[in-house]
Amino acid sequence: MRLRRAIxxxxxxxxxxxxxxxAVSWAKSTDRITVYWFQVIQLAAITAISALGLNLIYGFNGQFSLGHIGFYAIGAYGSALVTKDYMATWSGNPVGALSWMMAAQLGLVAVLGIVSGLRIGDRRKTLHAWATKYVLPHEARTITAVASLLMLMVIVAIGAAIAWVAQKALLALLVATLLRLSQETAQPILFALALLNGGTMAALISYLVGLPLLRLGSDYFGIATLGFAIMVYTALQNSDMVIETMKGARGMVAIPRWTNWGWVFAGLVLALILMRNLIYSSHGRAIKSVREDEIAAQSMGVDITRMKALAFAFGGFFAGIAGGLYAHLYGFLHPSTFSLVRGFDPLIIIVFGGLGSMTGTVVASAMFALVIEGLRVVLPQGFEDWRFVIYPVLLLLVMLLRQQGLLGTNEWGWLRAPLPPERDIPVPARQPGTPQVVTASVEEEISHA
Amino acid sequence: MKHSITKWSLRSVVWLIYAALAVGILWGVLYIVQLNGPTFFFQALLDGVRLGFVYALIALGYTLVYGIVSLINFAHGDVFMVGAFASFYAITQYGWGFVPAILFAMIICTVLNVVIERVAYKPLRDAPRIAALITAIGVSFFLEYFTALRWVFGADFITYQRPFPVVVWRFGGLIITNITVIIIGLTLLLLFVLQYIIKRTKMGKAMRATALDKSAARLMGINVNGIISFTFALGAALAGAGGVLFAIAFPQIWTFMGLMPGLKAFVAAVLGGIGSVPGAFVGSLLMGSIDVMVVSFVPMGSRLRDLFAFLVLIIVFLVKPTGIFGEPQSEKV
Amino acid sequence: MPDGHDLFMCPTHTDRERTLDICDLSKMFGGLRAVSDFTMSVPQDGLYGLIGPNGAGKTTVFNMITGIYEPSDGSIQFAGKEINGLSPHVITLAGIARTFQNIRLFQNLNVLDNVRIAFHQHAGHGLLEGITRLGRFGQRERVITESAQDLLAVFGLQDRQFEIAKNLPYGAQRRLEIARALAAEPRLLLLDEPAAGMNPAETEELMAMIHFIRDRFKLTILLIEHQMRVVMGICEWITVMDFGQVIARGTPRDIQNNEKVVEAYLGTQVGRERLHAS
Known part of the structure; x- marks a missing residue:
């Protein structure tokens, strides 16, 4: 331990x-790796960001989610709409889509804020308790449900109004600032805003989806999130019915290809810093306690519903950011990228890397890409179809040989849990009270009676 | 006095709400029925129920396996696909009739599932559950991509040849084919056989004991591994029959055909309450009806059917988290 | 009755400040009445025992007090406020902490984190501060860590703070669970069979420990036990349950001489039958 503290x-x-x-930048600039492999490396890093999010949800918080790919998709389309609008206006203003989406999120946050600020949940309970005194239970339930629905409609209307006003303000602000700048200056700012927009959109939706579903627990939650991912997938296939630019099942094209190694690397580093700081904070410990034992966590004052929703929203945020980076890597989005078959990738990665290990997730993402793409290189001509035959066999072997994953819950370097500063802990001198020690006679008395 | 005023005003509000709901639902149903005429409506309902019967055959396998080893057997949908292909080869290559073909499919699937269980799941019985689940996903990939190889089944859509001519009866405007009769009849027969095995035979009793408590069952002298294999075999036999019936009803087969029906059947099992045989049956009928009803009546329904199917799942979860027939579970503190 | 109220009457007045007042509490599981019309009040700074044979419904009462089960009927007041129907974590924040009959530690976390988790709600830092490591983060984290270490020292666990909880020996796990409960800064501590599985020497030490923590942390303690030896030794006041109902209450000496209790405990055939008949 001493040695570790020296460095x-x-x-x-x-x-x-x-x-x-x-190393990667150098290899690229000197053409030591092909464009193809350079893309693979970037894709691996992007997948790592998304998988980190899932590891927060499943590995650290213990909530089995099969729907991570849905949030990845939301982030991808959410940011692509913004940048595409900027490059080839489809909404009437280069920053129109951005202002609309951000305003909608503000409205949603306002609704959530009002609901928790007015403590609607508690009021519901009070109303229900009051109604139960007068009428039958099912009647009381109906009254409560209808009353809360009406209340919610009013709040949503207020939220919509806020969003409407916010959109005007945001649009004016963005036009006055961003559009004044030259393209070179504005582009990275806009890209960052687009990524953030995709991330927060995924986070908000995951929070909204998570709040009711997280009560289900274990497998049921997994199935419900799987259902959610399929719903997102189906919705994307028909997205052209709502927004023409998304092109539905034909695939969204001509997204600016702004993602490069710098953005991807910065994204991964920031994701790791964010995650590491969260895990080793008071909230992070509460998140882990939910995984360990929900009942004990509650009894220690941890609001488990909040912690689950928090972890789920953060996980969604990571997936959203990763999705945004992905969208601008190839410049083309198709719903089939977000189908279930690919949806299991992050899950496989985090189980392979070790549930509850950030280091493991990063390493496993790299190895995963290496295996999937490496098989393409290794297999002789005419045997490319064998790639997805060999891959599951490898998967089976890994599961049979190493069930706890590569690293278990171990971490490396800065990602390890920080040690508290050493100090001399004062040991209190115990002065035992004077317990009235039971004499054997008491028990005898009982047994004689 | 004041008390009763509150009471009666509250009550009248409630009953007004109920009345409004009832009128709304009634109006909605009537609207749908008259939209394309009652014949169309009942035809859609019948088709939905027929699809539901096929789902039931798959769903039962999920529910049995989940009940006994708490594993979501993702490969089950692909076993169903193998069943369809096995009967296809029996019919077109060897010229077998319907009954031998379906028996052949059931046997092939049984053997396949028992082998999968022995090779992939059994070594992981004491591992964390997620390891077995990942393995199941792996097996599913393997079956899909392996059978898609050129010299196995190939990756193309294949037209399935029915082993018997289609006979059509008309009742009013309602069309009933012998396919519908065969699907419903055969499914009911298999269901009765399954119910008999589970409730009446020694094997069934052992299965139920194993589902409740594996270690206690082992102490009672039950061969738990044997029972688990038997459960996989039962599920696979039903899925094999399901694959044949599905292919007869929708005669286009390819190696990824198991994915969506498999998922939907699984969701149906969860809807009904996983682990419950009647639950799986009712859930499947519901799922099949929703599927066909959405296609028939919702604008753009054929493109949005999956969305609605899973929307229903999430709504059911919110109202009754353990499914229609599921028992509420609570943890002992 | 020395406490001034009848066995089955709800408390209506106070002659000593009460921490916990439970009145007519019932819990149904399906058709089974696990607890029925349970009434009890715990005085401030008291060391109160709840005893009864296995399956009497003691733990169910604890689960209702801490909000893990919702009572079917009745009221629970803590420090004059109704807590019936609140979420478990809200009840914990109000000042009630507990241990569990079969130890429920955060098994894969280390000893220090086990205790630090309980500080989260009342001494934790904000989410943004945690992520950015700015603001109060450093100071709060140090306070939490040091308080947790001090607590561990009280229970002789200061040298094992980096050990994984599930690797601790049984006795240390029990002590850690009490330390963790104390970290939630309760005014009322509920101990569910703290002496389960302990040998007589360990039990003796535990009893001394319970006394010590009550005085040091100025707590009210309510404990469940079915070992007569522990309860009789340290409790000032005892309520006895059987078949979900209160069958007796009083000082240890009263209880020892109470015929119903003896019957319930020794489970003589005659006693059981008489209880069923009544």
């Missing part, structure tokens, strides 16, 4: 990160 844990991690970044 700060962040130093080797920083060195490895810099080395990785420089």
């Amino acid at each position: 700060p844990t962040w130093l080797p991690t920083l060195l490895v990160a810099i080395l990785l970044f420089v």
